[in-house]
Amino acid sequence: MTDPQTLLRALFDRAVRLADPMRVIAGHLPPRPRGRVLLVGAGKASARMAEAVEAEWGPCDGLIVTRYGHGRPTHVEVVEAAHPVPDAAGAAGTARLMDLVADAGPDDLVIALISGGASALLVAPAKGVTLDEKRAVNAALLASGAPIDQMNTVRKHLSRVKGGQLAALADPAPMLALLISDVPGDDPAYIGSGPTVGDASTPADARAILERWNIAAPASVRAALEGQTGVVPPGDPRLSKVENRVISAPIQSLEGAAALARENGFTVRILGDALEGEARSVAADHARMAREAQAAMAPGDAPLILMSGGELTVTRRGDGSGGPNAEYMLAMAIALDGAPGIYAIACDTDGIDGAAEVAGAIITPDTLPRARTAGTDPARALDRNDAHNFFAAIGDQVVTGPTLTNVNDFRAILIQPPA
Template sequence: MQDHRALLVSLFDAAVEAANPEHCLRPFLPEVPRGRTIVVGAGKGSAQLARALERIWPGKLEGAVVTRYGYAAACDHIEVLEASHPIPDAAGLRASERLLSLVQGLTPDDLVIALVCGGGSALLPAPSAGLDLADEIALNEALLHSGAPISAMNAIRKQFSRIKGGRLAVAAHPAKVVTLVVSDIPGDDPALVSSGPTIPSSATLRDAIAMIDRYKIDLPEKLLRYLDSADSAPKTDDSVFEGHSVHVVASAKVSLEAAAAAAAQAGVRAAILSDSLEGEAREAGAFHGAITREIESNGRPFERPVVLLSGGETTVTVSGKGKGGRNTEFLLSLALNIQNTQGVHALAADTDGIDGSEDNAGAFVDSTTIDRMLSAHIRAEDFLMNNDAWSAFSAVSDLFVCGPTGTNVNDFRAILIT
């Protein structure tokens, strides 16, 4: 079992290394401007991006980025701020104000480099006029419990913010803005990563209202009333964005390809199912389980040995009161669906190092997981219904803890069938 787990961890490590900030940023650096270079950024890997940029940038720079508590990295010229994730707090509010203040009074000779990666939506609370931090907290809580895809959640968030949806770039006008994005969004639309603080939105206010209805998102009455008079986020054809550029410097696609190459070096064929999987985590687990059983029993659509790789971001519609995240929920469902198989081992983890609100990135599963849980008096079906996958895996010591990775290209899933 340990050898199989070591192989799975090596594939995870290869995926994370492919999103190494210093390697990713270098090909996309703009020219040094005649004026100032201001760095702004947000996300769970933004401090590592800032540190890497300091090492490779040939000129002077200054600025600030905001990351999750415990995710900071030492920088010489760029201020690193910390705030709460996934629920915003007052520190995030101060960080948003700091970033907005940094881009005030710039000229056409100045350059703003925006370092954007997953997690910035919660780290940059900046409620629109008439709203406050409590309203943005309520908004995030409603979205996180809704089961809506991340693309819909971020399109909605933009309608309630003074910094998201391109508004930070508007504040920096007339300076040129170059946005470097580490994508954690299925499909890699950079405008959706961290709700696009420097990228104009393609989603209108009407689109956001339709998404609230479609996913039955239970927003407080105050927020619903606000939408009656809200202004849409800036559009892509706004002249303020002329001359700006956006580059996706790392993504799940690149990371999964790196993991597949690492598997090949280890002598195992890899099949990438998708780099943009969405939907309910438990349903995705059942689907992956069905494919796994077909391979294990009938040798199709792939012959064993093979490792199935997938990325993207599933969701969890929270109805229970347990602890966990989308990767452990996926895995608990997968475990139930491979209970009677032989030679199956799996790892699913968030590439930023944290799945949900605990300290684990994900967990391991194998053909014996459910039996071992039963021996520990854990009935997996009950824990799954209570959204308590973390407790189930903790009871059998199968949590995967790696600590913050310094990047975030969404979820990584690997199922090895020997």
């Protein structure tokens, strides 16, 4: 059997590779029209998506806003900006992108390339709200543990570009929106906060979310959410020429990785592609499931892999460096407490766990003993949300650099039968 750590990393690499825009985008493009093509978009995969379109169609006009370090060589202009908390570069790039879209005519075709990260990168604060105020609310939401759909509801109502507003700007030009999903359930309305998708939520919904997660919003934000925001309702005639198409989603990557595991003699159980919840709580549940699965195995049984996707959250309690995948792995290592024959990996397919340039981590039965030998206290690291430094100390981080795609978290637990 392949070494467990090597196999787990190969499964993650397969999941990422299957979501590469260069592999998936061509099959979703119509023949290139005679008129002008305008490529616009935002997200961590958006520049790669533009590169893939131009590989099929040749040079196009347009503008993409992506994360620092995620640019690609394209004819389309690429603006790099901050993620997950927006900055002035993102605001300036978004303003120019909105102007381009608003100038499109009925004979043009607008291709919108949207992927995870667009919520922070496509930033145009609502009237009366400053960029710094929007940044503060965004940072507080990220630290609160709120699920991504609720964060994106607030973002839409504090924006002039999200919640269908980008698509409305393009009217009367037809728009084809190609989306790479990083949200549980793959609802286009929540991918990048739905800039090309109508939304039925209300400002009252956004206010309730801020209250539910104890977000102290400045007066300008509260005022913006008291009146009517620019979010475009479903069925609005300005959206009548928009087609939204999800071209890559977590389940495709999970199934591809599962096929590789089976080729290597493993039984695979996919727990779901849309798991949500507090990272440490889900980790404890999965550790229990792994122990129970191993207890039901007999010597000589095929080894088992439990695989899942989705997006977990972390409620900030300490001052450490971490992210949902690393925290999930640290909490699982503590829960397993060196159980023999159980290994696991958890990584974000975009190569960025939280705000760190680290995809995630791998654990083995000897993770905790090696950490203690290195002078690292696992329980204290978890209390401080310091999972990245914990795994850095023992060399078990997974570092990929920008993967140029984003189909959410990838988790796999490898369970060997008893000897």
